[in-house]
Amino acid sequence: MINVFQPSLGKEELERISQVFESNWIGRGKLTIEFEEKFAEYIGSTKEHLVTAHCCSEGLFSSMHLCGIQPGDEVIVPSVSFVGAGNAVCASGAKLVLCDVDKRTLNARAADIEKSVTAKTKAVILLHFGGIPCEMDEIMKLADAYSLKVIEDCAAGVCSSYRGQALGTFGDMGMWSFDAMKILVCGDGAAIHFKNPEMRERAARWFYFGLETKSGYENSVAQKWWEFDISSFGHRSVWNDVTAAMALEQIKKLPVFMEKRKAVHEFYNEALKDIEWLDLPLLLPEESKSSFYFYHIQVKNGKRDKLAGFLRENGIYTTYRYFPLHRVPGYGISGEFPNADYAADNTLCLPMHQNLSAADLELIAHMVKEFGRRYC
Numbered sequence: 366m367i368n369v370f371q372p373s374l375g376k377e378e379l380e381r382i383s384q385v386f387e388s389n390w391i392g393r394g395k396l397t398i399e400f401e402e403k404f405a406e407y408i409g410s411t412k413e414h415l416v417t418a419h420c421c422s423e424g425l426f427s428s429m430h431l432c433g434i435q436p437g438d439e440v441i442v443p444s445v446s447f448v449g450a451g452n453a454v455c456a457s458g459a460k461l462v463l464c465d466v467d468k469r470t471l472n473a474r475a476a477d478i479e480k481s482v483t484a485k486t487k488a489v490i491l492l493h494f495g496g497i498p499c500e501m502d503e504i505m506k507l508a509d510a511y512s513l514k515v516i517e518d519c520a521a522g523v524c525s526s527y528r529g530q531a532l533g534t535f536g537d538m539g540m541w542s543f544d545a546m547k548i549l550v551c552g553d554g555a556a557i558h559f560k561n562p563e564m565r566e567r568a569a570r571w572f573y574f575g576l577e578t579k580s581g582y583e584n585s586v587a588q589k590w591w592e593f594d595i596s597s598f599g600h601r602s603v604w605n606d607v608t609a610a611m612a613l614e615q616i617k618k619l620p621v622f623m624e625k626r627k628a629v630h631e632f633y634n635e636a637l638k639d640i641e642w643l644d645l646p647l648l649l650p651e652e653s654k655s656s657f658y659f660y661h662i663q664v665k666n667g668k669r670d671k672l673a674g675f676l677r678e679n680g681i682y683t684t685y686r687y688f689p690l691h692r693v694p695g696y697g698i699s700g701e702f703p704n705a706d707y708a709a710d711n712t713l714c715l716p717m718h719q720n721l722s723a724a725d726l727e728l729i730a731h732m733v734k735e736f737g738r739r740y741c
């Protein structure tokens with residue numbers, strides 16, 4: 366079976382992990398700190414703006430607390446979003462308000478968000494679908510106009526930028542996931558960027574029980590190092606150096622990963638361009654860079670599910686992301702989301718990872734065309 370997503374891990378990661386074993390310290394330590402510095406630099410920021418956390422979902426949940434969202438507040442989330450975003454809002458006691466998205470990019474636009482703004486709206490959790498940047502100029506203008514906090518879910522946008530600026534650095538908070546299905550992988554892990562360094566300080570405490578930084582794990586000088594004070598009833602969401610060892614090797618490989626993903630993207634663009642029953646991803650605007658996390662096609666003749674089944678029978682696994690939250694009964698959402706509905710019913714993500722061979726790609730293109738010959 367050709368996987369839809371797949372990590373690229375090698376002997377470099379194993380070697381680095383074995384050094385961690387030898388060091389006899391596998392917890393949060395100097396490798397984690399080194400990764401935080403490297404990643405901050407990678408996105409054109411500094412470590413004063415960045416923390417690492419267990420996972421991106423933890424970042425989404427914590428964003429509600431860190432942005433001061435209270436019960437009764439409203440938070441806007443595009444209907445095409447990761448389930449963790451919806452859960453984060455609901456778990457905080459705030460009201461989840463969904464907005465529609467662009468039918469082709471699956472990103473929310475400023476106009477979609479604005480329709481859902483009320484006097485109670487405090488924040489928006491933005492998803493950059495598949496690492497394709499949202500229209501950040503317009504969205505940040507809207508956020509300013511209504512004093513909204515902006516939380517960027519750029520889980521899959523590790524190499525994405527908009528007008529030369531890394532995604533995740535526009536909003537009050539931005540977060541990247543390094544889980545097993547992302548581009549840079551380390552088992553589980555996330556980086557979270559804060560525009561305001563003071564907020565980053567609060568977050569660093571929040572992710573370690575709310576311990577004051579002068580106590581607990583960072584204290585090595587006080588006389589009674591077992592004493593501590595807390596500033597909030599925080600979580601425990603920190604990295605360990607095994608995770609960091611993997612991530613430090615992976616970050617070096619990102620340029621190569623990106624070249625490969627871009628080549629896969631271009632292969633599909635060329636190979637599938639003349640299929641009249643398919644819409645391919647839109648060309649990126651000049652000023653944007655994508656991480657090419659998804660290659661999402663849209664089947665215009667209503668046969669998306671049949672195509673997915675056909676490909677699977679022929680050894681090619683595909684999927685659709687992200688199931689629209691307005692269709693999740695548990696959220697109790699009413700209203701019309703025609704573009705999110707269109708996307709959910711017609712979009713398919715083809716295999717996209719660094720290990721796809723030329724033969725894999727030829728087979729995928731061949732099978733898509735074969736489906737057309739047989740059924741369209």
Ligand SMILES: *Cc1c(COP(=O)(O)O)cnc(C)c1O
Nearest residue numbers: 420421422447518520542543544
């Ligand atoms: C994977 C993913 C997440 C969650 O990341 P974890 O690190 O697994 O918690 C959040 N948002 C999006 C868009 C994702 O793809």
